[in-house]
Amino acid sequence: MAEPLRIALAGLGTVGAGVIRLIESNGALIAQRAGRPIEIVAVCARDRSKDRGVDLSRFEWEDDMTALAGRDDVDVVVELVGGSDGPALALARNALKGGKGLVTANKAMIAHHGMELAELAEGAQVPLKYEAAVAGGIPVVKGMREGAAANRIERIYGILNGTCNYILSQMEDSGRDFGEVLKEAQELGYAEADPTFDIEGIDAAHKLAILASIAFGARIDFNAVEVAGISRVLAADIAQAEALGYVIRLIGLADCETLEDGTRRLFQRVQPYLVSRDHPLATVDGPTNAVVCEGNYSGRLLFEGAGAGDGPTASAVVADLIDIARGDRSAPFSIPVGLLQSLEPAETGHRRNRTYLRFTVADRPGVLAEITAAMRDAKVSIESLIQQGRPEEGGEVFVVMVTHGGPESGVTKALELLEGSPSLTDAPLVMRLLG
Missing domain, CATH: 3.30.360.10 (Dihydrodipicolinate Reductase; domain 2)
Structure with missing residues (x-):
C-alpha cells in the first residue's frame, strides 16, 4: 500500500474531535477506499488541557496554528477553526502557498475568499476541498x-x-x-x-x-x-x-x-x-x-x-481527504478559476411570483381600502385576503393577502405607495411562494 496521507488538524471542537474518532474507527476501511492510510500527524487548538474525549497524546501539538502549514511531515492541512478572516485565513493561505492541500469546513472563508484560495491552490497544483462547508454531511x-x-x-x-x-x-x-x-x-x-x-x-x-x-x-x-x-x-x-x-x-x-x-x-x-x-x-x-x-x-x-453535527460534518471532511489520497487535484469550483465569469446581479423587478404579504395595521375604518387601493394602483392582483384581529396588542390588526402571479416590481411599487402611512404600525412582511 502507498505511503500514508499525512494531515495536520487545526481546531479540536466538535467537528475536529469527530474527525479523529472517524479516522480511528474506520481507519482500515478508509485506507482500502483511499488506496493508502490517512494519518493525523499534528494538531492545534486554543486550549491544550481541555478534555475532548479523544486521545491526543499520539499527535504533535502546535501552539501556533500557522506553524502547521510549515511542517515538512504534513501533506494536507485541515482547517476547522472558522471565521472568514483572521487565523483561519492566514493558515489557509500559508498552507496553499507552501504546497500543501487544504480541506476546510469554513463556509464564510470560502464565500469571502474562495476565489483567492482557488487561485493559490491551482498555482501550487495542490487540492482545495470544502465539502463540509455546505450542508454538513450531504455530498x-x-x-x-x-x-x-x-x-x-x-x-x-x-x-x-x-x-x-x-x-x-x-x-x-x-x-x-x-x-x-x-x-x-x-x-x-x-x-x-x-x-x-x-x-x-x-x-x-x-x-x-x-x-x-x-x-x-x-x-x-x-x-x-x-x-x-x-x-x-x-x-x-x-x-x-x-x-x-x-x-x-x-x-x-x-x-x-x-x-x-x-x-x-x-x-x-x-x-x-x-x-x-x-x-x-x-x-x-x-x-x-x-x-x-x-x-x-x-x-x-x-x-x-x-446539515451539521460532529458525525456528518466529519464524514464530509474525511471524504475530501479520501479524494486527495486518491490523487484528485481537480479545480475547486469545477472549472479553472481563471475561466469563472464575473456575473452582474440579475434584475428582479420582472421576476414573476405569487407573493404573501402581511400588514400590521391600526384597527380603524379605511385602512383596508388604503391597502387595496395601493395594490390596484400598482397593478397587483389580489388572490386572497384575510383580516385578523390581535386582541392582545390592543387595537392592532393583521391584514394578510396572497397575490396572483405577477412581476415583483408591482409589489415593490405598492409597498412604496404605502410607505410612511400612519395606518401601518409595523413594516410589512413579504414572502414569495416557491414555484
Whole structure:
C-alpha cells in the first residue's frame, strides 16, 4: 500500500474531535477506499488541557496554528477553526502557498475568499476541498461537481440552515412564536448564543454563494446575495400558510438568466418562502438540510440529510481527504478559476411570483381600502385576503393577502405607495411562494 496521507488538524471542537474518532474507527476501511492510510500527524487548538474525549497524546501539538502549514511531515492541512478572516485565513493561505492541500469546513472563508484560495491552490497544483462547508454531511458539492457535471444547471435551491429549519418546523408543530422556539433551540444546542448569522440568513447566504459558483461557472459574489432572515415570522404567519396549504421554510435560491445580447446575470436570494405541502422540501423538518439541483438532462436532483453535527460534518471532511489520497487535484469550483465569469446581479423587478404579504395595521375604518387601493394602483392582483384581529396588542390588526402571479416590481411599487402611512404600525412582511 502507498505511503500514508499525512494531515495536520487545526481546531479540536466538535467537528475536529469527530474527525479523529472517524479516522480511528474506520481507519482500515478508509485506507482500502483511499488506496493508502490517512494519518493525523499534528494538531492545534486554543486550549491544550481541555478534555475532548479523544486521545491526543499520539499527535504533535502546535501552539501556533500557522506553524502547521510549515511542517515538512504534513501533506494536507485541515482547517476547522472558522471565521472568514483572521487565523483561519492566514493558515489557509500559508498552507496553499507552501504546497500543501487544504480541506476546510469554513463556509464564510470560502464565500469571502474562495476565489483567492482557488487561485493559490491551482498555482501550487495542490487540492482545495470544502465539502463540509455546505450542508454538513450531504455530498452536494461532489454531487454537483461530479454527478451533474454533464448538465447545464437551470436552478439550485434548498434549505441550507438547520437552525432556521428547526425553529420554523417547531413553530409549525407547536403554534409557538419565534422568540420562544429560538430560546429552546439555544438550550438544545441547535442555535448559538448569538444566533444572528443563522436567523438572519447570513449562514445560508454563504452556502448559496458557493453553490451558485459551482452551478453557473461564476466567481463567488456573496455581497450580491439578497438576504432576509426568519426573525419577523410569527406564529400567525405559520398558521395562515398552513390554512393555504403551505409551510414556511428559509430557502436559498439561485439561477442564471441569459439576456438577448448573450449577457448572463446571476440571481441569488435567501428568504423565507411559502412552500406547497406537495413539494419535497415541505417535508424537510428539524435541523435538516436539503438542496434541489435542476439539470437540463438529469432533471430534479434532491440531496437531503444532516446539515451539521460532529458525525456528518466529519464524514464530509474525511471524504475530501479520501479524494486527495486518491490523487484528485481537480479545480475547486469545477472549472479553472481563471475561466469563472464575473456575473452582474440579475434584475428582479420582472421576476414573476405569487407573493404573501402581511400588514400590521391600526384597527380603524379605511385602512383596508388604503391597502387595496395601493395594490390596484400598482397593478397587483389580489388572490386572497384575510383580516385578523390581535386582541392582545390592543387595537392592532393583521391584514394578510396572497397575490396572483405577477412581476415583483408591482409589489415593490405598492409597498412604496404605502410607505410612511400612519395606518401601518409595523413594516410589512413579504414572502414569495416557491414555484
